Amino acid sequence: MRPAIPSSRPDTVAILSTLVAFDTTSRLPNAPLIAWIEDYLRGLGVSYSLSRGAEDGKLNLHAILGPQTGGGLALSGHVDCVPVDGQAWSSDPFTLREEAGRLHGRGTADMKGFVSATLAAVPDILAMPLARPVHLFITFDEETNCAGARHLIADVATRGVMPDLCVVGEPSMMTPIVAHKGRLALRATFTGRAAHSSTPARGANALHAMGRAIAHIADEADRFAREGRRAEGFDPPHTTTQAGLAQGGMILNIVPEHAMLELEWRPVPGDDALAEFAKLRDTLQPLHDALHAHGPECGIAYDVTCDLPPLDLPPDSHLADIVRQVTGSNATGRVSYGTEAGIYQHAGLPTIVCGPGDIAQAHKPDEFITREQLARCDAFLNAMIRKLCVSP
Template identity: 60%
Template sequence: MAAHVYSIAMPAPHSAPSLDAHTTREILDRLVSFDTTSRNPNRDLIDWIAAWLLQRGVEAEILPDAGGGKANLHAVIGPRGPGGLALSGHVDTVPVDGQAWSSDPFTLREANGRLHARGAVDMKGFVASALACVPDLLERRLHRPVHLFVTYDEEVNCAGATALVAHLDATGDKPDWCVVGEPSGMKPIVAHKGRLSLRVRVRGKAGHSSQPEFGANAIHAAARAVARVADEQDRLAREGVRVDGFDPPFSTTHVGTISGGAILNIIPESAEFDMEWRTVPGDDALAELTRLQDHVARHIEPALKAGGGSGFVYEILNELPPLSLPPGHALAQSVRHASGHNAEGRVSYGTEAGIYQNAGIATIVCGPGHIAQAHQPDEWIAVSELEACDVFLRRLVDSTVARA
């Protein structure tokens, strides 16, 4: 679907929270009130942000997905054209199902210097801080643009960031630098692992369990493949590429879910499992997948097919490239100065940053709060972290794209 520029003729939805929000805390209060769990549409929230920006004189492009229920938002403050600095955050969140919250997850609650709500730290807090600084940016003499990226589905497959990059490639309106505000304690993160997640389906042949020679047990075949994954994890820990700064400093793999069968006395004709690799820069997850497929084809599938099964099918669920900002890059220097952190970090979780890097945009991760506070009941972000982020963003803009 084509991009839509939010205009005065299209006001914010009637049910949306008030646009009268100025501080980071006030904006965060509005953002968390939208239930943007990844399974839900996010258009009401995106429309609210676009209307909030328009009220302050900034037009935003709304970039819907194929179904129209979800969308990215791209806004530019300052002169249009390529180059400049992007501030990027996703607004989808993980579910609250089954979690014991002390209060409504979608109502911001303050207690003991902490702000509690789903998405408060991951990562609507950074988005709120970026929006709160827009009026100040409009007063600055920007010689290069400041881009705002707001994306969908980061928690699922990063489809939003992938679509946004395609839009930037098509328009040529691409920044030179990008800060992804995932929670890092305001410490600059110059590298993170890549992630390849996979669903493996196994098709055997049903039969009575008393006559195994007349069937092909899909669970047994899947179990042999899972055992191979466990062996590969041991190999990576023992022999894998080491990159200092990661914890652990090598690539990892594991199986997270497995299912199959219908009843005990029937040979199961189907089974499936979900697995992943998290790779350090320099390792290739697709090469690891090929290793697994070759092993299965040589050592597991022949017996399965001899019993009447059809074999293994591999479905890639998500491919997230690693991030690795070159040592001494000017962006890292600017972020260190603006954040007040001399050290740089590396993390094992993935972000949208690798997607922007692969698109030719130098990217770093730096945002308020800590990843351990995310995805938990009573998720929270410290008020002091948001205040630090407010200062950081203004310092970064002043040192990179604003005239003295």
């Protein structure tokens, strides 16, 4: 049953309670939550556009407040969240629970808190004399491959309503973040030929091939740490790579026919993860050829599962300057995790990360955001819109 739209103007915490109640774990559709937002916006007389991904029930929402044009400011947040499976929660993760000013629930910090603040601000925004529009970007699947943001920004560009500037409200304790690392994730599937382990020459050991690939990836990780481009402000201040998941083999007395490896690069701005992938393929080509000699179906196949570009907004940009003024921050930060901001910047939309909550709470059991952080976000949104979208 869909939660009711409050009859009076809700505050940020009331909306957060509603959004948390929707289980929008990335493996599930987000359509029920988006339908609630549609009802909410329609009740305020706000029109919107939806864009879809490849999976049924996965939707983005783009609303424009004020002039129905491009330009102005976009406020962007995702509504999918990570699973709670296997986590020890003190209460139902999909029921907002308050304790000592902390609001606990899955997605409160990452990042339904920011989305709730933007929705709560809509009535006030509509009452402002807007000379430039305020765009709401609400996306799916940020926690997996950021497909939602790619669909949304392509749709916005096609319709000719690209904003001038964008704030992605990932949890940063309301500190402006001008740069983050990218992420390229890859699945490599090794196919050999099975044989009895007493006669290994009659087979092709996919697990051995994968092991040699893992050893090379470990060497590359050491090389990045030792010789890689330095980008101070990141922790660590260089590109990283790792083999994060490996599977293979069935029983010990059979030469493994199949093996699977998942790996990633997290490049600092200026490094090219796709170029590193190309180098890896070249290095592993002899392993592919050795497997392929046992049959046309044998070898190494690659599948890119996530390609997230870095964010690199100049610290002296107009957007960074405005966000520093509004937040009262004297500095800007850099972080090693990725966000949708890199996708928007890559599409030509200057973007910064600034939102309520602590990234240290993201993905954890008993995830929380504080009332104080939400109040700061409410004030931030009001000030940003008045500075950038209201005529002097």
